[in-house]
Amino acid sequence: xxxxxxxxxxxxxxxxxxxxxxxxxxxxxxxxxxxxxxxxxxxxxxxxxxxxxxxxxxxxxxxxxxxxxxxxxxxxxxxxxxxxxxxxxxxxxxxxxxxxxxxxxxxxxxxxxxxxxxxxxxxxxxxxxxxxxxxxxxxxxxxxxxxxxxxxxxxxxxxxxxxxxxxxxxxxxxxxxxxxxxxxxxxxxxxxxxxxxxxxxxxxxxxxxxxxxxxxxxxxxxxxxxxxxxxxxxxxxxxxxxxxxxxxxxxxxxxxxxxxxxxxxxxxxxxxxxxxxxxxxxxxxxxxxxxxxxxxxxxxxxxxxxxxxxxxxxxxxxxxxxxxxxxxxxxxxxxxxxxxxxxxxxxxxxxxxxxxxxxxxxxxxxxxxxxxxxxxxxxxxxxxxxxxxxxxxxxxxxxxxxxxxxxxxxxxxxxxxxxxxxxxxxxxxxxxxxxxxxxxxxxxxxxxxxxxxxxxxxxxxxxxxxxxxxxxxxxxxxxxxxxxxxxxxxxxxxxxxxxxxxxxxxxxxxxxxxxxxxxxxxxxxxxxxxxxxxxxxxxxxxxxxxxxxxxxxxxxxxxxxxxxxxxxxxxxxxxxxxxxxxxxxxxxxxxxxxxxxxxxxxxxxxx
Numbered sequence: 158x159x160x161x162x163x164x165x166x167x168x169x170x171x172x173x174x175x176x177x178x179x180x181x182x183x184x185x186x187x188x189x190x191x192x193x194x195x196x197x198x199x200x201x202x203x204x205x206x207x208x209x210x211x212x213x214x215x216x217x218x219x220x221x222x223x224x225x226x227x228x229x230x231x232x233x234x235x236x237x238x239x240x241x242x243x244x245x246x247x248x249x250x251x252x253x254x255x256x257x258x259x260x261x262x263x264x265x266x267x268x269x270x271x272x273x274x275x276x277x278x279x280x281x282x283x284x285x286x287x288x289x290x291x292x293x294x295x296x297x298x299x300x301x302x303x304x305x306x307x308x309x310x311x312x313x314x315x316x317x318x319x320x321x322x323x324x325x326x327x328x329x330x331x332x333x334x335x336x337x338x339x340x341x342x343x344x345x346x347x348x349x350x351x352x353x354x355x356x357x358x359x360x361x362x363x364x365x366x367x368x369x370x371x372x373x374x375x376x377x378x379x380x381x382x383x384x385x386x387x388x389x390x391x392x393x394x395x396x397x398x399x400x401x402x403x404x405x406x407x408x409x410x411x412x413x414x415x416x417x418x419x420x421x422x423x424x425x426x427x428x429x430x431x432x433x434x435x436x437x438x439x440x441x442x443x444x445x446x447x448x449x450x451x452x453x454x455x456x457x458x459x460x461x462x463x464x465x466x467x468x469x470x471x472x473x474x475x476x477x478x479x480x481x482x483x484x485x486x487x488x489x490x491x492x493x494x495x496x497x498x499x500x501x502x503x504x505x506x507x508x509x510x511x512x513x514x515x516x517x518x519x520x521x522x523x524x525x526x527x528x529x530x531x532x533x534x535x536x537x538x539x540x541x542x543x544x545x546x547x548x549x550x551x552x553x554x555x556x557x558x559x560x561x562x563x564x565x566x567x568x569x570x571x572x573x574x575x576x577x578x579x580x581x582x583x584x585x586x587x588x589x590x591x592x593x594x595x596x597x598x599x600x601x602x603x604x605x606x607x608x609x610x611x612x613x614x615x616x617x618x619x620x621x622x623x624x625x626x627x628x629x630x631x632x633x634x635x636x637x638x639x640x641x642x643x644x645x646x647x648x649x650x651x652x653x654x655x656x657x658x659x660x661x662x663x664x665x666x667x668x669x670x671x672x673x674x675x676x677x678x679x680x681x682x683x684x685x686x687x688x689x690x691x692x693x694x695x696x697x698x699x700x701x702x703x704x705x706x707x708x709x710x711x712x713x714x715x716x717x718x719x720x721x722x723x724x725x726x727x728x729x730x731x732x733x734x735x736x737x738x739x740x741x742x743x744x745x746x747x748x749x750x751x752x753x754x755x756x757x758x759x760x761x762x763x764x
Contacts, residue, residue, distance in 0.1 A: 277491060378406075
């Protein structure tokens with residue numbers, strides 16, 4: 158079910174609240190921007206002086222006559238020079254004000270975006286894995302990268318100018334009312350028309366911009382999928398196919414953007430036409446008033462100048478309201494991310510844990526990803542601290558899901574999991590996950606140096622500790638042979654290293670973290686058999702004295718485990734301490750199944 162769209166005021170207030178750390182800076186920016194109003198009021202004054210007091214014979218305006226000496230007012234040349242100096246002076250002050258406003262708005266805007274993006278990124282990491290799997294990480298990437306700018310667009314680029322424009326508009330209207338009440342009222346007739354136009358166009362523009370941002374996010378998905386799977390794309394020669402897929406999605410984005418641009422063009426056209434008609438009417442009546450002696454020519458010129466500055470802010474306010482919908486549509490997307498609950502809830506006062514002993518128990522644990530099809534059913538077992546538990550089973554049996562529940566990537570749909578006799582849901586999540594070192598089948602390395610990858614679990618580890626961990630993982634020798642040693646960059650996902658080298662770096666990371674519980678998910682399946690001995694040697698050193706869970710298809714990896722557990726279709730079918738005998742039985746049954754399968758295909762098999 159689609160989420161209800163928040164009102165403009167709710168979204169704006171929410172963003173303003175998130176920006177509360179920079180309210181003082183925004184206040185300074187507001188005051189500096191506010192100087193534009195008196196400067197705008199002063200702009201026509203030099204022209205009025207030149208027309209009425211140099212060409213004509215009227216005295217200087219009251220506030221200027223009070224500020225300048227009488228000798229200046231008695232000479233038309235001096236008055237003309239005064240008007241020229243005022244033009245330059247006002248321009249200089251305007252430029253200084255504009256420069257200060259631009260600098261401060263850039264500083265505050267970038268700080269707001271940086272902090273907002275950081276909050277979004279942290280929340281995105283806390284979302285459930287199933288949430289990312291269902292929507293794709295590309296959507297979160299787009300929101301964190303692009304939609305985070307919404308806080309600047311709304312607070313700095315839209316709302317602040319709207320406030321300033323409103324004050325400028327009110328000031329100009331006040332001056333015009335003081336000069337010629339009838340003329341000012343005629344000029345203001347267009348205001349309700351512009352307001353109603355903006356009011357009725359706003360919802361449609363908001364919906365259109367939502368569609369544009371969603372389509373842009375979908376286009377990014379193609380780029381991310383193709384580049385992260387580039388080896389497959391190249392192997393099948395599908396570069397042009399991926400390009401066409403991107404073009405199709407990009408074309409949808411272009412069409413949607415053109416549609417919203419046409420709406421904005423129509424909106425701006427209506428506002429421009431309305432203000433043009435208002436200007437024509439005021440000009441007609443103003444000339445009549447000059448002819449009737451109600452206004453001087455200078456007053457008429459200043460009224461027309463102010464009128465341009467009344468209609469200018471009025472048009473700008475209408476345009477800002479239209480542009481605001483783009484920013485609010487983007488902000489809606491960010492808040493939809495924040496509305497998604499984190500992967501697993503944490504108790505209000507969670508229990509702290511520094512280092513677990515490693516006693517683990519599953520009590521009638523069941524789990525389903527979708528709430529319908531069970532992946533694990535009624536799993537119960539206990540292991541003491543220091544036990545090495547091997548888990549075997551066919552693909553899809555639920556082996557990896559079981560360890561994911563232990564680390565609280567997910568919570569069980571039934572039953573409970575205990576660490577050191579305490580339900581893991583009682584622990585603080587960060588503390589709980591520090592108790593585990595997780596080594597994957599396909600080790601994940603980051604595009605940084607080898608030293609930084611080893612120290613990922615302990616960022617403050619010394620160089621000596623990193624080297625010691627690498628030696629324990631049998632990685633030191635190959636690392637020192639690299640051109641830059643421990644400073645060697647491993648490339649994206651560590652692709653500059655071989656599979657065995659990546660696995661040893663991953664083991665070194667586990668050594669350095671020094672957790673009380675180790676989880677190995679197929680640690681040797683992705684490496685050559687000739688390299689397996691080195692990995693197993695490192696594993697033996699790492700396992701000593703720690704609770705260990707070992708998942709493996711390659712049964713030889715499990716031969717030294719203390720306990721063997723076999724899963725089948727999400728159910729626990731075997732738990733035994735007779736590990737070698739059980740592995741031999743499993744191997745025999747596996748060979749028999751392969752033999753039967755091959756005989757059915759007409760092949761000869763030697764058992």
